[in-house]
Structures are given as C-alpha cells and as structure tokens.
Amino acid sequence: MIFKKFIQQAFLLLALALLLIVGIHYWWDPYGIWQEVTGKRIKMIESARTTKYLMGFNYIPSNFNGLLIGPSLSADMNTQLIQNYKIYNVSFNGGNITELSIVVRNILEHDKNKNIKFVIFCLNTYMTKNHGEKSTALDPRYYLGTLGSIDTLGLLYSKYKKSLDPKGDKFHDSTYGFIDHDKREKNQNSQKMLFEKLEKMRKGEEKLVLDATAMQEFKALVAYIRGKKIKIFAYTYPRQYDMYMLWKDDYNRIYEAQKDLFTKEDVLFDFNDHRFNAFRKDYASYIDGSHLSQKGATIVLKEIKKQLDNYYGENGYEE
C-alpha cells in the first residue's frame, strides 16, 4: 500500500466508522432527542439527573403538558397515575434549585409548541438548602455525546445489566420520570430510620438551612415560568408528623419564605395541615422517615389531581 492510498483509506474508514456510530445512536436515541417522539414512551436507564436534562430537549416537551419539580422527596411520585393529565416528574435525588432550574428551563426553552401548560412545585427544605451545581451531570456537552460517546457505551452496559436483573430496577416504570424508591429501600425499617433521624435532630446534628442565593434563584425560576404564561401549582411536602412537630418553627419559617414567592394566581396547598395528620402519623406512609412509600405517594397524588381538577375541571387538561 502506498502512503497516499493509506491516507485515503484511513480517512474513508474513519469517516464510515463515525457515520455508523452516529447512525446507530441516532436510531437508538435513548433520550428521545433526535427522532420524532410524540406519543412514544421512553424509560430512563441510568442517572436521573442527566437523563431528565437530556429528555428536556425533545421527549418531555413533545409528550407532556405538566411538570412536577422537586428533589428525591417528589421523585418517587408516579405521575402516570394522575389520570387525564400528562405530567412528567422532573424531580431527582439531591436536586437543589440551581439544578432543577437548569432542567426546567431547558424543557421550556425547547417547548416550541407550548405543550407545557402547568408546573407543580414540591416545596421542601432541600431545594433551597444550598445552591450551585453538585456535579457535571447537567453539562450541555452531554447533548452531542448522545450521538456516540463513552457515556452512551456505559448506558448500554447498564441496560444490559438491568436486563439480567429487571426486578431491582428503580426506573422500571419511568416513562413519566418516576423513580421507584421502594425498590431501592425495600429492606429498610422505616420506623427505625425515622427514630434515628429524630435522635440526630434532637442532638442538633442536622440543621434546617435556608440559602439566600438559592431563594433568589427560586424567585427567578418562578418569574421565568410565570413569564411563559404557565400555570403554577405548589404544595408543601408532607413531613412525617413527629419530625414536623420537632422542628415546626424551622419548617414553617422555610415554607413561608418559599410560599412568599407565589401569588394569588398560583394554586398553593399544604400537606402539613391537620387534614393530613393521620396520613403523616402513619409510619407506613414513609420508607425512611422522609421519603414517601407508594402508599403515602398515592394520597399525595390524589390530592394533586383534586387540585388540578379544581382548576381544569374533572376531564383534566384539554389540548
């Protein structure tokens, strides 16, 4: 082989191999970015943060008309169960307002057909505890990475591993963004974990903090959503009763600060009022003293549906 031919063949082969890889990824499209995905249902495979961010480029705005926003506390809400509405749950573990804002803004920026009509905030203390991105999971470079990268190879590997053990997959029913914490925490003793947490709180090992920058970012996000003429719903997260009572003043201080961001036009409802005491006193409503079990989540989902119906009517949101 002469050198000129070697160079020509090398470039040709490389170009073909690259085209093949890009083509395969385009066809696979695990985040619903590149193809027409209206009406399709795509499950998450790995890394909820990155996945929900990437799905925001096309899949979520093409298929849903509502968003549920929060950290892990709301990530285990299966919004698919709220009939007559298509609500994507963009919550993810450890999500603070900076990260959630990136994901939500990305979805709304790519919502060219204005499909998203409402958002539901899960008000809680974690979201405004700190600010700033906690990892590189929301880096825009992931976007082109979906056409072929080591990250997608890792995704493929995870998919293969999950196919060997589908029962342990917390994303088994995640086309609406639901993360099944019950899968992850199935062997936990909820009551024991709650008591441990309460003990820590009594000793002052855990503190409730409200970060001023996070609140500014929260305010900016609410204003941004309002600017898009999107209806806002917000609910205070149902804290386990004993925990709430122990730290009532601190919880209320934070919840009140968060509620102040909303106006009369928004729909606010509170899960920490007396109507939900029985539910919050029931240890079975939680899996670890903080996160809701599926039993607890069902009650919250029902209330969300009720509030949506109050606004949109019993037939739900009409296209």
Added chain:
Amino acid sequence: MLFSSFEFIFIFLPITFFIYFYFNRLKMLKVSRLFLLLASLFFYSWWNVWYLPIILLSMSFNYLIGVYLNKVDSNKVVLYFGIISNLLLLGYFKYVDFFLENINLILDDDISLLHLALPLGISFFTFQQIAYLVDSYNSKTSDYDFINYAVFVTFFPQLIAGPIVHHEEMMPQFENLKNKLINYHNIALGLFIFSIGLFKKIVIADSLSVWVANGFDKAEVLSFVDSWISSLSYTFQLYYDFSGYTDMAIGAALLFNIKLPINFNSPYKARNIQDFWRRWHITLSRFLRDYIYIPLGGNRKGSVRTYVNLFITFLLGGIWHGAGWNFIIWGILHGVATVVHRFFNRLSIILPYWFGWFLTFNFLNISWVFFRAKTFDDALKVLSGMFGFEGFLPKHMTFSELLASPNKILFDFGFSAGQSSFDFLLTALISMGVVFGTFFMKNSIESLHEFKPTRFYLLWFVLAMLISLLFMNSLKETEFLYFDF
C-alpha cells in the same frame, strides 16, 4: 485550543495544512511562512488574546539581541542583558507571587500578591530563546530572517509545551525547499503518531485524572491502598499526558514536513535516575545539560564540583517546573538521587537490572507526589498513606468487602454509583493497558520507526482515532498538565 479538541482536529489543523501547502504550491513561499506564523499566533491567542503582545515582544527583543550578538564579537554585557531580561520576564509572571509569599512569611508582612495569569508556554519559549542568544554569542547562529525566526519560536505544534526545540535543528527545516511540498510519507507518519498521542492523552491520562484529583485534592485521609492508587495514577497520568501531547506535537509537525526532536523514550523502563533523565523530557535535559550543567563546569572540575553542579542543575530544573516549595523539594530529591547514583557509579557498584528498575520507579513515584500535590500538607497526606500510617484499607471498608466488590473502592475516587460497574470495567481495562503499554510494549517513537502503510497500521489508526473521539465526546475534563509549567 487543545490538540485533543474537536476544533483543533477538525478545523484548525486541516485548514492550516491546506492553506499552507496551497501557498507553497503557488510558490508563494514567503506568504506561506507568514501564514504559518499567523496561524500559530492565532493558535496561541485562542486561550487568551492578552498573551499575544508578550510573545511578540519577547520574540522581537530576542531576535534583535541575537542579530546584534551575531554581528559583534564577544559582547558579554549584551548577552547577559538578553538572558537577564528573559529571566526577569519569566520571573515576573511565574515567580513573583511565590517570592512575595515567602517575604510575607519571613517578615510577617502582608504585601499583596499580584495573582498574574501565567502566559502559556512562557517557560518553553523563554528557554528556547535563551539558547538562541547563547548560541548567537558563540557565533553558532546564522543571519536568520525574522519571519523564519518567529516561526521557529511560535510553530504551533511545539509552542505550548515543547519539545524544547533548538534553532539548529529547526531553522534548516523551515528553509528547506523540499519541505514545502506535500509529503504523503510524512503525513501518514504524522497521522499515525498523532493518533497514538491522542489515545494516550484522552483515553489513558484523562481517565486516570479522576483518581488523581480525588486522591490528591479531595480526600482528607488516604489509606495505604488509596494513596498508592492515587500516586501510581499520577505517575502514569503525567507520563501519558505529556508524552501523548508530545506525540501529537510530533505528528502535527510532520504534516508540515517538520521533524521535532524526541522527548520521551520509555522513561519508566529506566534502571537508574541518570537513565531516567535520558529518557524523560529529553529536550529539557538537553537544555539543562548544555546551558546550565556544562557552563557550570560539568564534570571537568573534580568530583565534588561535579556533584555540586549536578545538584544545582536539578534544583534549577525543579524551580523551572513551578513556583512552589514542592517543586524545589522535587528538584532537590532528583538532585540528591543523581549525586548518589553518580557516587555509586564511581565505586563501580551496579545494581541488578530488576532491582535498579524497582528502586528507580518507586523513587520516581514518591517524588512525583511533591510534583503533583498543591500544598506541602497534601504531599504529606499522600506520603503518610503510602507509608502505612493511615491503615491499609479505607476506614469504612473491610478486606472481605473489598474482595467481594472491588468496585467499592471507586466510590472513594469519585465514580457515581450508577455507572460504577462500567467505570470499574473501563478502569480495569485501562489500568491493565497502562501497565502493559508502559513496561512491555514499544513506545510510540519505536512504533513510528516501524510504521508501514499496511492494513495493520490502518486498523490501528482508525481504532485509536475512533476510541479517542468517543472519549472526547464524553464528559471528561481535559487539560494538558505541562501547560502549567
């Protein structure tokens, strides 16, 4: 613009290549040279356009001094003026804060630091030009054209992190008319070694960097296992990063028919410290030998003076690498090791190959800790783990847990839970590849010499590029380590 970036590989390099040879084809040689200079300056300014006046000023100043020294016989005052000016420029940007910090410490004062951004490649182009001045003084240079001189200093493949080129080996190449023609042989060689360099940098060095950063910068305490993983990762990261960069530089230069000097020759196969410095950053060793060690007297003034000269040379080598006590300690360690080796050599004590290699490699691994650690305390943290003062395993892990699930150790090193098994698989593959590639395979320059345009090399090129591009398109931080020096 990094060599390992899409903009360099797919935009800057091909455009520069085609326009350069297009002008050459039209026999517009001066224009093509000027274009190469402008392209190199554009490449340099990509990071920060404010660096541009510094290199232009430095180049013009040294060119004028060189021309003067070349014309006038033995004017030491002008030579010293030239050298001191270069060192002052380097010192101002690189060492002034270090100097002020120590003044503050000694005098218990609070002089404000300048926090200057270090212009890229300043250590490299300063050394290159000091060599030019010294050689001009010794009448070893010719009357170079300014554009040629400027291309010699700024030629983009070697501008940022070397190899430290010598005017004697570069100027004739820029002036050779044969080099103005497209040479498919050189292009094939260039592409081949570029692909090796890219693979070394992106796939190996950048993968190891996660372990290094977590071990050196993030962890508060490192166990024996953690600290050895961290230090060995850095030892290999540095080699694959810097030699990968050099391979890419050699490859990119070959596209333009310019042969850059070899900078690495399997340094971790060295059997003693002297052998190591003949294999590691060869062009720096060459510079230190020719412009520091030999002018100090080399080995011509008795054994004690030889030891002193060696020690001073390595101490200055350490200081050249960075402004900080860690670099000084690193230089001292290498200086002492070289003196000890020379002393043993005089006594005709030669260690068996494997024992010599083992001692050398471990010495290097330990001394790199000072090279990498951001503070002296960080270095002590890693060393204390390496010498077993913090227990064998991480405190939260038992030996049986580690055996049952070795990827648990990855959590200490920054891998996310979800991806851990894939990352572990990848890291295990890369680690095996690193050990095999470093100690048992031919190095990139040896492979380059054996290169033939066969299917084997075709496949190697395509696979190396393909895998590297997949890694490049992933979310990995990438920065060449030697840019800091």
